[in-house]
Amino acid sequence: xxxxxxxxGFLDKLMSGDxxxxxxxxxxxxxxxxxxxxxxxGARTAQVGDDAVEQQILRNGYVWQPQxxxxxxxTQMFRLLxxxxxxxxxxxxxxxxxxxxxxxxxWRMLRDELHAQALLWRDDAxxxxxxxxxxNRTVVEAMARDLAGQGCEAAVRVLNNLVTAGDPDALLAAIxxxxxxxxxGRQKSLAWLDAYKGAGAYFTMKNLILFHNCQLHLDNxxxxxxxxxxxxxxxxxxxxxxxxxxxxAVMMRLIADNxxxxxx
Numbered sequence: 001x002x003x004x005x006x007x008x009g010f011l012d013k014l015m016s017g018d019x020x021x022x023x024x025x026x027x028x029x030x031x032x033x034x035x036x037x038x039x040x041x042g043a044r045t046a047q048v049g050d051d052a053v054e055q056q057i058l059r060n061g062y063v064w065q066p067q068x069x070x071x072x073x074x075t076q077m078f079r080l081l082x083x084x085x086x087x088x089x090x091x092x093x094x095x096x097x098x099x100x101x102x103x104x105x106x107w108r109m110l111r112d113e114l115h116a117q118a119l120l121w122r123d124d125a126x127x128x129x130x131x132x133x134x135x136n137r138t139v140v141e142a143m144a145r146d147l148a149g150q151g152c153e154a155a156v157r158v159l160n161n162l163v164t165a166g167d168p169d170a171l172l173a174a175i176x177x178x179x180x181x182x183x184x185g186r187q188k189s190l191a192w193l194d195a196y197k198g199a200g201a202y203f204t205m206k207n208l209i210l211f212h213n214c215q216l217h218l219d220n221x222x223x224x225x226x227x228x229x230x231x232x233x234x235x236x237x238x239x240x241x242x243x244x245x246x247x248x249a250v251m252m253r254l255i256a257d258n259x260x261x262x263x264x
Contacts, residue, residue: 077094083096110135114140114175130202133238140158140175152181193244194243198242216254
């Protein structure tokens with residue numbers, strides 16, 4: 001199978017949102033491995049080609065494609081907002097559907113996110129900072145404390161691990177006790193819910209501004225152009241006083257002000 005077809009398949013599956021990102025990556029790595037020529041007994045081992053994407057997939061299962069700007073997040077966002085067919089988008093739709101996802105979902109999502117951040121930390125400082133803004137040590141600790149307060153021993157072990165977790169790799173390793181822990185019936189952490197909303201809103205707005213001609217409207221009636229809208233969005237994201245709920249509200253206003261219909 002040609003590498004281009006493999007990468008296209010990877011992106012299509014990722015954008016669909018039907019499978020977790022970790023599962024899509026695993027399937028892609030297996031596809032790349034299966035595309036390598038089979039060696040005859042005694043033959044010289046084939047070398048990885050010069051293709052940068054192929055090398056990235058085989059080395060660590062991650063494709064550096066900043067031009068995508070996490071577009072699958074925008075797709076997922078509008079699916080949640082449009083949960084009730086025929087009705088306008090609403091935050092209530094989003095909240096109701098997110099509430100139906102089990103208590104283990106935040107930790108599975110967090111594991112995939114921290115794994116990606118550990119890779120970005122070494123290779124792409126800008127994207128790492130964007131993502132770490134929402135899912136970081138503070139959020140992990142708050143999530144663990146919430147569960148520990150509900151009597152979860154694994155969460156206590158996570159808190160102990162965090163004492164020596166000094167970098168993204170160690171932060172990822174710190175949450176390992178949660179992998180085999182059944183959490184159904186437990187409450188989701190408010191810190192995770194806020195971070196999930198904030199990250200989703202930020203990357204959705206980034207795509208709306210960069211690729212769908214949406215512009216931020218100010219209270220005084222001024223409409224910012226593309227560059228000014230992006231700068232204001234970056235400023236909001238860099239401001240630690242702006243929480244996820246507030247970022248979500250900015251996104252809802254951006255959608256309304258631009259009369260954006262994702263179905264067209």
